Amino acid sequence: xxxxxVLVIGGSAxxxxxxxxxxxxxxxxxxxxxxxxxxxxxPCGIPYIFATVGDSNNNIxxxxxxxxxxxxxMIDEVLDIDTKAKTCKTKRGEDLMYDKLIMGxxxxxAIPGWxxxxxxxxxxxxxxxxxxxxxxxxxxxxxxxxxxxGAGFIGxxxxxxxxxxxxxxxxxxxxxxxxxxxxxxxxxxxAETILKQRGVKIKTNCGIDEIIGxxxxxxxxxxxxxxxxxxxxxxxxxxxxxxELAKKMGLELNAFGFIKADQYRRTSIPDVFAAGDCAExxxxxxxxxxxxxxxxxxxxxxxxxxxxxxxLNTYSTFKGTVGIYATCIGETAFxxxxxxxxxAANEGFKVVTGTFTGVxxxxxxxxDAHKETVKxxxxxxxxxxxxxxxxxxxxxxxxxxxxxxxxxxHMTVHDLLMAQIGxxxxxxxxxxxxPLIKAAETVAKTLRSI
Amino acid sequence: xxxxxVLVIGGSAxxxxxxxxxxxxxxxxxxxxxxxxxxxxxPCGIPYIFATVGDSNNNIxxxxxxxxxxxxxMIDEVLDIDTKAKTCKTKRGEDLMYDKLIMGxxxxxAIPGWxxxxxxxxxxxxxxxxxxxxxxxxxxxxxxxxxxxGAGFIGxxxxxxxxxxxxxxxxxxxxxxxxxxxxxxxxxxxAETILKQRGVKIKTNCGIDEIIGxxxxxxxxxxxxxxxxxxxxxxxxxxxxxxELAKKMGLELNAFGFIKADQYRRTSIPDVFAAGDCAExxxxxxxxxxxxxxxxxxxxxxxxxxxxxxxLNTYSTFKGTVGIYATCIGETAFxxxxxxxxxAANEGFKVVTGTFTGVxxxxxxxxDAHKETVKxxxxxxxxxxxxxxxxxxxxxxxxxxxxxxxxxxHMTVHDLLMAQIGxxxxxxxxxxxxPLIKAAETVAKTLRSI
Numbered sequence: 095x096x097x098x099x100v101l102v103i104g105g106s107a108x109x110x111x112x113x114x115x116x117x118x119x120x121x122x123x124x125x126x127x128x129x130x131x132x133x134x135x136x137p138c139g140i141p142y143i144f145a146t147v148g149d150s151n152n153n154i155x156x157x158x159x160x161x162x163x164x165x166x167x168m169i170d171e172v173l174d175i176d177t178k179a180k181t182c183k184t185k186r187g188e189d190l191m192y193d194k195l196i197m198g199x200x201x202x203x204a205i206p207g208w209x210x211x212x213x214x215x216x217x218x219x220x221x222x223x224x225x226x227x228x229x230x231x232x233x234x235x236x237x238x239x240x241x242x243x244g245a246g247f248i249g250x251x252x253x254x255x256x257x258x259x260x261x262x263x264x265x266x267x268x269x270x271x272x273x274x275x276x277x278x279x280x281x282x283x284x285a286e287t288i289l290k291q292r293g294v295k296i297k298t299n300c301g302i303d304e305i306i307g308x309x310x311x312x313x314x315x316x317x318x319x320x321x322x323x324x325x326x327x328x329x330x331x332x333x334x335x336x337x338e339l340a341k342k343m344g345l346e347l348n349a350f351g352f353i354k355a356d357q358y359r360r361t362s363i364p365d366v367f368a369a370g371d372c373a374e375x376x377x378x379x380x381x382x383x384x385x386x387x388x389x390x391x392x393x394x395x396x397x398x399x400x401x402x403x404x405x406l407n408t409y410s411t412f413k414g415t416v417g418i419y420a421t422c423i424g425e426t427a428f429x430x431x432x433x434x435x436x437x438a439a440n441e442g443f444k445v446v447t448g449t450f451t452g453v454x455x456x457x458x459x460x461x462d463a464h465k466e467t468v469k470x471x472x473x474x475x476x477x478x479x480x481x482x483x484x485x486x487x488x489x490x491x492x493x494x495x496x497x498x499x500x501x502x503x504h505m506t507v508h509d510l511l512m513a514q515i516g517x518x519x520x521x522x523x524x525x526x527x528x529p530l531i532k533a534a535e536t537v538a539k540t541l542r543s544i
Numbered sequence: 545x546x547x548x549x550v551l552v553i554g555g556s557a558x559x560x561x562x563x564x565x566x567x568x569x570x571x572x573x574x575x576x577x578x579x580x581x582x583x584x585x586x587p588c589g590i591p592y593i594f595a596t597v598g599d600s601n602n603n604i605x606x607x608x609x610x611x612x613x614x615x616x617x618m619i620d621e622v623l624d625i626d627t628k629a630k631t632c633k634t635k636r637g638e639d640l641m642y643d644k645l646i647m648g649x650x651x652x653x654a655i656p657g658w659x660x661x662x663x664x665x666x667x668x669x670x671x672x673x674x675x676x677x678x679x680x681x682x683x684x685x686x687x688x689x690x691x692x693x694g695a696g697f698i699g700x701x702x703x704x705x706x707x708x709x710x711x712x713x714x715x716x717x718x719x720x721x722x723x724x725x726x727x728x729x730x731x732x733x734x735a736e737t738i739l740k741q742r743g744v745k746i747k748t749n750c751g752i753d754e755i756i757g758x759x760x761x762x763x764x765x766x767x768x769x770x771x772x773x774x775x776x777x778x779x780x781x782x783x784x785x786x787x788e789l790a791k792k793m794g795l796e797l798n799a800f801g802f803i804k805a806d807q808y809r810r811t812s813i814p815d816v817f818a819a820g821d822c823a824e825x826x827x828x829x830x831x832x833x834x835x836x837x838x839x840x841x842x843x844x845x846x847x848x849x850x851x852x853x854x855x856l857n858t859y860s861t862f863k864g865t866v867g868i869y870a871t872c873i874g875e876t877a878f879x880x881x882x883x884x885x886x887x888a889a890n891e892g893f894k895v896v897t898g899t900f901t902g903v904x905x906x907x908x909x910x911x912d913a914h915k916e917t918v919k920x921x922x923x924x925x926x927x928x929x930x931x932x933x934x935x936x937x938x939x940x941x942x943x944x945x946x947x948x949x950x951x952x953x954h955m956t957v958h959d960l961l962m963a964q965i966g967x968x969x970x971x972x973x974x975x976x977x978x979p980l981i982k983a984a985e986t987v988a989k990t991l992r993s994i
Contacts, residue, residue, distance in 0.1 A: 107975060107976050110976050111975075115985075118989060136974065138906065138967060138968060138975075139906055139969045141969075142907075142969055146910060146911075146969075147907060147909050152907055153907045154907070155976070159976075159977070378964075388966075389967065389975050390965055390966055390967045390975035391964055392975070393975040393976055393978075393981075394963070397962065397985075398962065409956070409959070410958060410961070410962055412962070413962065415964070416964045418964055418965060419966050420967075420968040420971050420972070421968055422968060427968075427971050429966060456586055456588065456589055457589050457592075457597060457603045457604070459597050459603075460592070460597060462938075488912075488938065488939055488970070489938055489939040489941060489942040490971070491939060491942075491966065491967075491968055491971030491972045492939040492941075493942040493945070494966050495942070495943070495946045495965045495966055496942060496945045496948075498963075498965060499946050499949045499950050499955075500949050500953075502959075502963055502964065503950075503953035503955065505953065506859070508859035508860060509952075511847065511860070512847065512848065512859070512860055512861065512862070512863065513844070513948075513949060514828075514844050514868055514952065515868060515945045516838075516868030516869050516870050516879060516880075516941065516945055517588060517839065518588060518870040518871055518872060518877075519586070519588050519589045519592050520592070520877075520938070521872055521877050521938050521941030521942075522870070522941045522942060522945070524586065524588075525557060525561075525588075525840035525842070526557050526560050526561050526605070526839075527609070528840075528843075531843075535568070535847075539568060539569070542569075
C-alpha cells in the first residue's frame with residue numbers, strides 16, 4: 095500500500111496552497127495532492143476564458159510550485175476513506191495510507207430543484223472543470239442568444255465576456271440590482287449602468303419561471319410572463335460545498351452543509367482538516383455561519399490547515415471570513431471588504447457611513463484618471479470599521495485590500511483618519527482628497543456630533 | 545483690525561487640509577488661509593508639468609473645498625507675528641488678529657553652500673511656486689541639454705518628464721543608485737534600468753565639483769573630473785523647512801531646523817500649531833527625528849492640527865512618520881512603506897526579509913499583466929513588520945498603502961500571512977501567489993526556523 099504523510103484531496107486553489115504550505119512547513123513529510131483534473135483551472139479566471147484570455151489553456155493553475163517543493167501529484171479520485179485505518183481507495187484502484195488529511199473538495203454549481211428545464215441541452219453551469227468548460231466554449235461557438243441567470247460575480251463577469259465575444263447576452267436577476275447581494279445599491283446601480291452600456295441586456299427583479307425547449311433550450315420564461323429567446327442558458331446561481339466524500343467519511347457538516355472546521359481548520363475527525371469552499375466558515379464581524387466562498391479566503395484557510403497540521407500555533411488561525419471581493423467591468427473596478435450597509439443593519443449593527451468621490455490620479459488631468467468612490471461602514475458604538483466599498487480604476491482592487499487590512503486590525507475610523515497613506519500623481523488620488531481618508535473624515539465627524 | 549479665529553499660514557497641501565479640517569471640525573469659528581500664491585501647485589504633480597500634463601495650469605490645487613466650507617482665502621504674506629498679542633502684519637499692510645495659528649509654511653529647495661556656480665543663469669530648482677516653474681518651462685523651451693543633479697523622487701520624475709518632452713537629460717547622483725536613499729539596492733537598480741531604457745543618461749557614484757559657465761551655465765564638472773555639457777541644470781538636492789517666519793516669532797526649532805511640534809502638532813508657543821514640511825517629525829519605528837517630507841504625511845499632520853485646535857482628543861494624534869512613498873517610471877511603479885532593509889540595520893534592528901516576485905494579474909496572460917515584487921522587512925525579535933517595498937504595475941501604489949496600513953497597526957508577519965485579501969483576475973495577483981502574502985510566508989518560515 096502506498097503511503098503518504100499528508101494527503102490533500104482537491105487540486106484547486108485550496109489543494110495547491112494547502113499542499114505547498116504543508117510541505118514548506120514540514121519538509122520532512124511526504125505530501126501528496128490527489129485531484130481529478132490533469133489540468134486545473136485558475137478558479138477566478140474562468141469567466142475570462144470566454145473572451146479576454148480566449149482559451150481555457152491560458153487559464154491553467156501551474157503545477158511548478160508543487161513540483162519544485164517536492165509535492166506528489168496524483169491524478170485520480172478518492173472514492174472512499176476509512177478514517178480509523180487512515181486509508182483511502184481511489185477510482186483507479188490505488189490504496190493509499192495517510193497520516194494527516196486535508197479536504198479541499200471545493201464546491202459545485204448550484205442548480206435549484208424547482209428550476210424546470212435545467213436539464214435541457216445547451217443549459218450550462220460554470221464549474222471549475224476544464225473539459226466541461228471547453229465543451230461549453232465549443233458549443234457556444236454557433237449559438238448567438240445567451241441568457242445568463244443570476245447576476246452575482248460569476249454571472250456578471252461571464253455576461254460581460256460573452257458580450258465582448260460578440261454574443262447577444264441577456265442577464266436575468268431576481269434582486270433589484272446586479273451584484274445586489276454584495277454591494278449597496280448605489281454601487282450596484284453603477285455596475286449595472288456600465289454593463290448595460292457595454293451591450294449586455296439586463297433584467298432585474300425578474301424571477302425565472304421555466305427554461306423552455308424541446309430537447310434543446312429555446313426560450314426562458316420569466317415569472318412576469320415575459321419570454322426571452324435563448325440558444326443557450328448559463329446558470330450562475332451560486333455554488334454549494336462539495337461534500338459527497340465528507341458525508342461518506344462521516345465528517346460532521348454544519349446547517350449550511352459545509353464541513354465543520356475550527357480555527358485551525360480541524361474537522362470533527364482527528365487528523366482530518368478541511369479548507370476552502372467545502373469547509374465551514376463564520377463571518378469575521380458577526381461570528382455567524384457564512385456561505386461566502388472566495389478563492390482568496392480559501393487560500394488563507396489552506397495556509398491555516400497546512401501550518402497547523404503537526405503542531406498547532408495560535409498565531410496561524412483562521413479568524414473568520416471578512417469577505418473581500420472585487421470585479422471589473424470595462425475600465426471600472428468594484429471592490430468590497432467586510433459588511434455592506436444593508437447587511438450590517440440586518441445583522442443588528444447600528445452604523446454610520448461616509449462616502450467620498452474623487453479621482454484616482456492627481457492632478458485629475460492625468461490621462462488615465464478614473465473616478466474613485468469609497469464608502470465606509472462603521473459601527474456607531476465603537477467607531478470600528480465594519481466594511482468598505484470602492485469604485486474606481488484598476489488600483490481599486492488593491493485599495494479594497496487596504497480597507498480589508500484595516501478591518502482585520504479592528505481599526506477605528508479615527509485611526510484610519512489619522513493613518514498615513516502614500517500618494518503619487520500617476521498612481522493614486524491626492525493626499526488632500528484621498529477618498530478612503532475623506533470617507534473616514536465624514537464618518538468621524540458624524541460620530542463626534544452624536 | 546481684521547479678526548479671524550483660526551489663521552492658517554501657507555496654502556499648499558498642509559494649509560488646505562488644515563483649514564478645511566479646522567472649519568469642518570469647528571464650524572462656528574472663522575478660518576482664514578493666508579498664502580502668497582494666487583494659484584497653488586499640487587506639490588507632487590509638479591514634475592509632471594514638464595510633459596505629462598503639459599502646463600502648470602493643469603496642476604492647480606483647487607480652492608473649491610475651502611470656498612464651499614466658508615474658509616476665507618487671503619493672497620498675501622505674513623511678515624511678522626506678535627504671538628502674545630496674537631496679531632500679525634502682512635506685506636500688503638493688513639493687520640490681522642487670530643485666536644489659533646497653524647504654521648504651514650512648507651519647505652524650500654535646498655541649495656548647498658559649497659556648490660559653486662549654482663547662481664548661474666539657467667540653473668534651476670523645483671520650488672512649489674507657479675511663477676517660477678512657468679519661467680523654467682519657458683526658458684527650457686529653447687534649451688536641449690539638461691543636467692539634473694540629485695536622483696531622489698523629484699530628480700527622477702523631473703528627468704523622466706524632461707526626457708519624455710524630448711530633451712537630452714543627464715541625471716547625476718552621488719549615491720551608488722538612483723532613489724538609493726529610499727529603496728534597497730535591488731529595487732533602485734530596477735528603477736535605474738528602466739529610466740535608462742527610457743533614454744535618461746544616468747551617472748551614479750558621482751559627486752558634483754562645480755557648475756561652470758560665464759553668466760549662463762555651460763557645463764557641469766563632476767568630482768571625477770568628467771565634464772558634461774549643459775544648457776540648463778536642475779538642482780534636486782532635497783528641501784529644507786521654511787522657518788524664516790517661525791524664527792522671527794520665536795518658535796523653537798529642532799536640531800534639523802524644523803519647528804518643534806508634539807503629537808497634537810502644538811509648538812512651543814501656546815495656540816500655535818505647525819504641520820507639514822516645516823514641522824518636526826519623528827520616525828514611526830525609531831522615534832528619532834526624521835527629515836522625511838511628504839505631502840501625504842503633511843496632510844495627516846494638518847488633520848491632526850485642525851482636529852485638536854480647540855479640544856484635544858487622544859485619538860487624533862500624529863504617531864510619527866511612517867514614510868510611504870511611490871513613484872512611477874513608464875509603466876512600472878515603485879513603492880515603499882516604513883523602513884528599508886539597509887536603514888533598519890543601521891538603526892539597530894535585527895531583521896528578517898522575504899521577497900516574492902509574481903505577476904499582478906491572474907492568469908498572467910491577461911494583457912496588462914505586470915511583474916510584481918514585494919519585499920518585507922520584519923523585526924527578527926518581534927515579527928513586527930517594519931517596512932515593505934513594492935515593484936509592479938500602477939496598482940502597486942495602493943498595494944504599498946495596504947502595507948502601510950499593516951505597519952501602522954503593528955501587524956506581525958504571522959498576522960499578515962493569515963490575512964485575507966481580495967483578488968480578481970483583471971485587478972490583482974492570484975490568491976495562491978499573492979506577492980505580499982508569499983513574502984510574508986518566506987519571512988514567517990525563516991522566523992520559525994530560528
